Amino acid sequence: xxxxxxxxxxxxxxxxxxxxxxxxxxxxxxxxxxxxxxxxxxxxxxxxxxxxxxxxxxxxxxxxxxxxxxxxxxxxxxxxxxxxxxxxxxxxxxxxxxxxxxxxxxxxxxxxxxxxxxxxxxxxxxxxxxxxxxxxxxxxxxxxxxxxxxxxxxxxxxxxxxxxxxxxxxxxxxxxxxxxxxxxxxxxxxxxxxxxxxxxxxxxxxxxxxxxxxxxxxxxxxxxxxxxxxxxxxxxxxxxxxxxxxxxxxxxxxxxxxxxxxxxxxxxxxxxxxxxxxxxxxxxxxxxxxxxxxxxxxxxxxxxxxxxxxxxxxxxxxxxxxxxxxxxxxxxxxxxxxxxxxxxxxxxxxxxxxxxxxxxxxxxxxxxxxxxxxxxxxxxxxxxxxxxxxxxxxxxxxxxxxxxxxxxxxxxxxxxxxxxxxxxxxxxxxxxxxxxxxxxxxxxxxxxxxxxxxxxxxxxxxxxxxxxxxxxxxxxxxxxxxxxxxxxxxxxxxxxxxxxxxxxxxxxxxxxxxxxxxxxxxx
Amino acid sequence: xxxxxxxxxxxxxxxxxxxxxxxxxxxxxxxxxxxxxxxxxxxxxxxxxxxxxxxxxxxxxxxxxxxxxxxxxxxxxxxxxxxxxxxxxxxxxxxxxxxxxxxxxxxxxxxxxxxxxxxxxxxxxxxxxxxxxxxxxxxxxxxxxxxxxxxxxxxxxxxxxxxxxxxxxxxxxxxxxxxxxxxxxxxxxxxxxxxxxxxxxxxxxxxxxxxxxxxxxxxxxxxxxxxxxxxxxxxxxxxxxxxxxxxxxxxxxxxxxxxxxxxxxxxxxxxxxxxxxxxxxxxxxxxxxxxxxxxxxxxxxxxxxxxxxxxxxxxxxxxxxxxxxxxxxxxxxxxxxxxxxxxxxxxxxxxxxxxxxxxxxxxxxxxxxxxxxxxxxxxxxxxxxxxxxxxxxxxx
Numbered sequence: 001x002x003x004x005x006x007x008x009x010x011x012x013x014x015x016x017x018x019x020x021x022x023x024x025x026x027x028x029x030x031x032x033x034x035x036x037x038x039x040x041x042x043x044x045x046x047x048x049x050x051x052x053x054x055x056x057x058x059x060x061x062x063x064x065x066x067x068x069x070x071x072x073x074x075x076x077x078x079x080x081x082x083x084x085x086x087x088x089x090x091x092x093x094x095x096x097x098x099x100x101x102x103x104x105x106x107x108x109x110x111x112x113x114x115x116x117x118x119x120x121x122x123x124x125x126x127x128x129x130x131x132x133x134x135x136x137x138x139x140x141x142x143x144x145x146x147x148x149x150x151x152x153x154x155x156x157x158x159x160x161x162x163x164x165x166x167x168x169x170x171x172x173x174x175x176x177x178x179x180x181x182x183x184x185x186x187x188x189x190x191x192x193x194x195x196x197x198x199x200x201x202x203x204x205x206x207x208x209x210x211x212x213x214x215x216x217x218x219x220x221x222x223x224x225x226x227x228x229x230x231x232x233x234x235x236x237x238x239x240x241x242x243x244x245x246x247x248x249x250x251x252x253x254x255x256x257x258x259x260x261x262x263x264x265x266x267x268x269x270x271x272x273x274x275x276x277x278x279x280x281x282x283x284x285x286x287x288x289x290x291x292x293x294x295x296x297x298x299x300x301x302x303x304x305x306x307x308x309x310x311x312x313x314x315x316x317x318x319x320x321x322x323x324x325x326x327x328x329x330x331x332x333x334x335x336x337x338x339x340x341x342x343x344x345x346x347x348x349x350x351x352x353x354x355x356x357x358x359x360x361x362x363x364x365x366x367x368x369x370x371x372x373x374x375x376x377x378x379x380x381x382x383x384x385x386x387x388x389x390x391x392x393x394x395x396x397x398x399x400x401x402x403x404x405x406x407x408x409x410x411x412x413x414x415x416x417x418x419x420x421x422x423x424x425x426x427x428x429x430x431x432x433x434x435x436x437x438x439x440x441x442x443x444x445x446x447x448x449x450x451x452x453x454x455x456x457x458x459x460x461x462x463x464x465x466x467x468x469x470x471x472x473x474x475x476x477x478x479x480x481x482x483x484x485x486x487x488x489x490x491x492x493x494x495x496x497x498x499x500x501x502x503x504x505x506x507x508x509x510x511x512x513x514x515x516x517x518x519x520x521x522x523x
Numbered sequence: 524x525x526x527x528x529x530x531x532x533x534x535x536x537x538x539x540x541x542x543x544x545x546x547x548x549x550x551x552x553x554x555x556x557x558x559x560x561x562x563x564x565x566x567x568x569x570x571x572x573x574x575x576x577x578x579x580x581x582x583x584x585x586x587x588x589x590x591x592x593x594x595x596x597x598x599x600x601x602x603x604x605x606x607x608x609x610x611x612x613x614x615x616x617x618x619x620x621x622x623x624x625x626x627x628x629x630x631x632x633x634x635x636x637x638x639x640x641x642x643x644x645x646x647x648x649x650x651x652x653x654x655x656x657x658x659x660x661x662x663x664x665x666x667x668x669x670x671x672x673x674x675x676x677x678x679x680x681x682x683x684x685x686x687x688x689x690x691x692x693x694x695x696x697x698x699x700x701x702x703x704x705x706x707x708x709x710x711x712x713x714x715x716x717x718x719x720x721x722x723x724x725x726x727x728x729x730x731x732x733x734x735x736x737x738x739x740x741x742x743x744x745x746x747x748x749x750x751x752x753x754x755x756x757x758x759x760x761x762x763x764x765x766x767x768x769x770x771x772x773x774x775x776x777x778x779x780x781x782x783x784x785x786x787x788x789x790x791x792x793x794x795x796x797x798x799x800x801x802x803x804x805x806x807x808x809x810x811x812x813x814x815x816x817x818x819x820x821x822x823x824x825x826x827x828x829x830x831x832x833x834x835x836x837x838x839x840x841x842x843x844x845x846x847x848x849x850x851x852x853x854x855x856x857x858x859x860x861x862x863x864x865x866x867x868x869x870x871x872x873x874x875x876x877x878x879x880x881x882x883x884x885x886x887x888x889x890x891x892x893x894x895x896x897x898x899x900x901x902x903x904x905x906x907x908x909x910x911x912x913x914x915x916x917x918x919x
Contacts, residue, residue, distance in 0.1 A: 313807060335809040344807065352807055355800035357867050366797055367808040369790045376790045381734050420808065 002067070004029040004194045005163060010049055010061035019045045020059070020218045027163065027211075030192045032185055034205040037215035038240055038439035043198050046215070047165050051085045052078040066162070082162030086152050086169065088437075092140045099123040099136035102155045126154040130184055144299070146177030153184065163194040168437065170204060174298035174465050175500075182208050200439060203468070206231045214239040240440055249472030250444065252451040256475065257288030259326070260459040261342075261428045266320030268308040274316055278304050280483045281320070286428055286459035291450060293474035294463045295499050301483040302463045303347055306430045310344040311337035324427065338367060341427035345417055345434060347463070349410075353417040356406035360398050361387035363405050364419045371423070390419035395445065411442025418449060428459040435469060447473050467496045479503060549916070550860055550876045550909070557880060561887030568890050569883070572765035579762070580691060580837060582882035583771040584609065584830035586875055588849065589856040590782045591826035593874040594819045596857050597786075597799045599866025600649060600656035602823050603850050604663030608641055609831030610846025611667040616832055617680035617841030620687060627687040635828050641667070642824020643817070650816035664850070672843045681840025691837035694767040705760075706767035713759025713768075716776075717752040724748060771833055778826075783871040795819060799866030852881050855902070859909040880905070 003026040012020040020042045027033045035043050048054050050063065052072030063070050065081060072078045075085075092101050099119050108118040123136035132150040140148060149169055156164060166185075170178040178201075185195055185208055199205050205212060206226075214222035214236060222239035224231065237248065261284075268279035278301050286292050294302045307314035309322065311334035321328055324340055331337040337344075346352035354363055364387045365372055372383040387401040394415040398408055405416055414434065421429060431450070435443040450473055454460050464470050470477050477494045479487035479502040487502030561569045568574055588605050595602045612634050619630040645663050649656045682688075699707040725748070731738050738744070762768055786792040797805040798812045806812045830849070835841050860877030862869030884905065888898045 310807075311809070333809075333811075334807060335811070338809040346804075346807060351801075352803050355797055355804055355867065357800050358796070362793065362797075366793075366805070366810075369793060373790045378788050378790060378793060380788070381730065381736070384736060385734070 003027065003064075004031075004066060005050070006062075006064040007046070007050065008062045008064070010046065010059060010063075012045055012049060012054065012059040018218055020049070023061070023215070023218070023220050025213055025220065027194045027196060029162075029194055030189050031210045032189055032195045032197055032208050034197045034199060034209035034212045035215065036199065036202070036205060036212060036236060036240060038441055041215040041240070041439075042218040043215055044167065045218075047085060047167065047196070047198070050078070051075050051083055051165065079159060082160045083165070084156040084159060084161045084163070085165040086149075086156055086167065088168040090145075090148050090152055092148055092151060092155075094141040095139060097137050097139055098127070098134060098143075098151055098154075101140055101151060102126060102158050104155075106159070122158065123154075126157055129157060130154045131180065144177075146173045146180070146298070149173060149177070149181060150184070153181075161193060163196070164188065165196045165198075167198045168200065169197070170199065170201060175467070176297060178204060200437070201466070202233050202236055205236075206233065212236065216240060237440055248440075248444070248468075250448045250451055252455065254289065254475055255455075256290045257457060259285050260288050260324065261286045262323040262326075263309065264321045264323070266305070266308070266322075267318070268304060268315035269317040271314070271316050278315060278483050279308060282480075282483075282485055284478065284485065286461055288457045288459055289454050290476065291454050291460045291462060291474045293470035293477040294461065294480055295467060295470050295477055295503075296465075296480035297503060298465060300480045300503075302480050303432055304483075305480070306344055306432055306461070306463060309337075310334060310342060310430065313344075338424050338426075341425070343367075343421035343424055343426035343429045345421055345429065345431045347432035347436070349413055349417050353420075354405050354413060357404060359402045360391065360396065360405055360408075360416055361401040363416050364390050364401075364423060367420050368423045368425075386423065387419075390423065394419050394422075394449065409438075409442070411438040411445070414438055414442070414446060415449075418446070422453075426458065428461065429453060430461040430463070432463045433465065434462060435464070435466070443469075467499055470494075470499075471496065549912070550873060550880070553909070554876050554880050554883070557883055557887075561883060561890070565887060565890045569887055570761060572761045574886070574890075575758075575761050576765045576769060578882055578886050579769055579772050579775075581886065582878060583691070583769075583775050584834045584837075585849065585852050585856060585882065586775055586878045587778060587826050587830045587833065588823075588853040589860075589874040589878045590778055590871060591819075591823035592853045593782075593857050593860075593862055593869050593871060594786070594795055595656070595823050596854075596862045596864070597796055597866060597869045598816050598819050599799045599802070600816065600819070601660065601854065602645070602656065602663075602820065602827075603660040603854075604641075604645065604667060605823065605827040605830075605853055606846040606849035606851075607664045607667035607671065608638065608824065608827040608846070609834060609849055610843070611641075611671040611674070612638055612828040612831035613835035613841040613845045614671045614674040614680070614843070616687075616835050617683065618674055620683055621680050621841075627684050631687070631832065634832055635825050638824040638826075638828020638831070639821050640824070642821040642827070645824070646817040646820025649820060650813045656820075671845070675841060675843050677843060679840050679842045681838075683836060683839055688836050688839055689770060691769075691771050691833050692839075693770045695770060695773060697767060704764050706763045709763040709767040710759060713756060713763065716759075717755040720755065721748045721752050724751075774833075779871065779875055786871050791815070796867055799868075801867070852878075855906045856881055859906060861913055877909075880909075 005027040007023065007025040010020055010023045010025070011018070023042070023046060025046065035046070037043050049059050052075050055073050056071035063072070065083070070081070093104070102123055103119050107114045108122065109115055120136050127134060127136065130150045130153050132147055132154065134143065134147065140151065143151065169181055173181065182204060185197065188195060197205065197209065209226055211226060212224040212231070213220055216239065222236070224236070263282070263284040265281050265283065266279055267277060267281045270276040270278050282305065296302050304314050308318050309331070311331050312318055313334055322331060323329070324342070329340055331340060331342065350356060355366070361383060365383050369378065372379055372386055384401065390396070391398065391401055396408075396415045396419070397412050405413055408416065434450070435446050438446070450460055450462065462470065462474060471491070471494055475491045477489045477491065477499065478485050479499050481503045486505070487499065489498060558569065588609070592602060592605065615637060616630055616634050619625040619633065620627055641663070645659050648654045648659045695708060697706055697708050699711070701707070728738050728744060759768070762772070786795070794805065794810045795815055797808070797810055798815050802812050831846060834845055838845070856878035857869060857874045858864065858877070859880055860870065860873030860875070862873065881902065884902060885898065888901065893901075
């Protein structure tokens, strides 16, 4: 079988930095080709070369697509041939409908007037094709991230697509949505569409990929034909980081002490729909030195629970009691929560965690300025020392602490956020998706930091949608579904199946009482 | 932890140092270039002592308001009402002092308090009700323009008590024997200021050095200090050879120093920038974002009131047209000075330089006899150009 796409000896450098060196990469029709590698390994650069973002002439090497050498001047050239790239950050317009978004750039029209019947007809077709049951009129803002991702794919399919490039498509999806998306990919394979899947999630890659190429430092370091040989995650990780990681999760000596946080009968209502109870009278506790995981599907209420605890920064009509080190306290504001010794590392570090335009130093000290500002005047030298200290301790890779955080990689940004919260010297740290979108090496470092925190006697709560991660680092895992805890497992006893079963059993039992009620109303 | 140690190149090269600083000082260099241009074009009139004093007096109220506007813009908002508020406060001041013969100190304080109340009223809607500041202050602009007319009943009101006039038209009293045309007290203050600035920056530099912090190259520092001292001395010399330091210049300098300090070195200043940079992240870091936004508007109200008083004292009469269009010059000054319309970025020094660029251009073009029509065209283009250059620089 001849390759649909053949990229030969591609090299590209930016101002002296070699981003790609002699990369060879080929994709066959009807193949799902996974491209893996640490952040900065050159995956995105390679895809930008392929899609014409970097025009012909700005790189070395050749691109052969469907038998001809191609020299793309820009992204329109590659799109015209059916090479469609879906970026990690979704590019949909929130206040427009699904149909308007799909046909944004090329609506079917007659004499310049948009043919609405045709738009709706084709939108329905496309939505059916990607398996999204929504009206074409639904606004994007009313859809969850998973469904938005499907709209992006429908949008790609509205053009003539021969090759689909997906950059971390499941990074912000929960397990169920990810599975649905991957199933779509497999359906496209049957239609002869070639797919390139960039992903950090090796279990997904293992599930769908026909071929895996591993990039490291701009070079192809491994190429695995999954049909011919079994996939070994360890081998992939080893080639990615060039480090034999016997364990993906660091060891820790566990010493669990007194309860440090105790939440009882906690109940929260939705801020916009105040009749909806989002957190349903839950009890939750963490002990000193303990790492507690909260598992659950997206929308289970995990983030809402954490934020409502953290100075009531989410929800209305909040009730229940919080005990910190045995003393009952009220946390009416974020400042009060921080003072009491609570820290919450947000799920979305760019939107909620960092001030991207500010430097590393200012971000680290933001939540505890008082420590470096006697009399409300900032002692810039004390501040610099603290920031440099955290930079060394957390191994934040930056040119100096005056570098803008927006320029750092995801893993280093996350370390800046962690530094900010460590500086507040919290008794309990809640980490919401602490490793989302960061590469394997940086993940390992974050796990090490979590271990150090626990060893120092702090209580750590980790909210994560990646079950292997929770299984790897937690002493105890609580399963949340639909605003309540529906299961709890000791770290050693928990398995992905048990967690999933707890969620699914609850999903079922949720629907049972309704049926029972209906039955009961009939005499 | 992994046993891989991370060593990073620590050295910052001279080239990048100059490049970074060029960005910081870019507008200052533009100001100097513009001043030189007009100095040549006007045949030396621009920097004549009399004209320079006038330049200061003419622009003092823009500079004062630019300080408040900078904070508002840094939080990611805008205040369109400042011109109207300044005009309205001038009218109230006239009503109190001229019509009701209220003591000028009392009237002065009452006017500042009224300014604070106006700022609070507008800030309340913006901060706590999340109504876009553009709309709230557009409403405020109409309301206070109307109220100024109502208070004055469409007439001009004056003159003000002589002591009050001194706010704008007065000069600091001469304590030393006169030396020809030169005012020695003013000259002395200028010299002390120049020495103080150089001393402070030398001390700061050696303090940083003793803590092992990388500092600017010595030659760079020396050159900068000499230039700064010379500029201050030359400027005071010119001013001192007319009638000495105007009172309003003293107020202005004190305010610039105060706001410079607050924005760079205090917790509240840092928090204001954090709110503008990312309000959600700031709020989740325990910063009371709403209260800070509210306070920046209160502060703006007070400074708009002060500017209104200065302007009224300068004209020695309150007119319904006072303050018309000031907001545009003030906002332009902030943006020319490098503030970002998205919030989180902007420096006090920049806003002051921006205000001076506008002032020098107004003054220079008037001397050259360019009509008010083309003056506006040129100012508009300069605003656009300055912001374009800034955006371009940030992309690099």
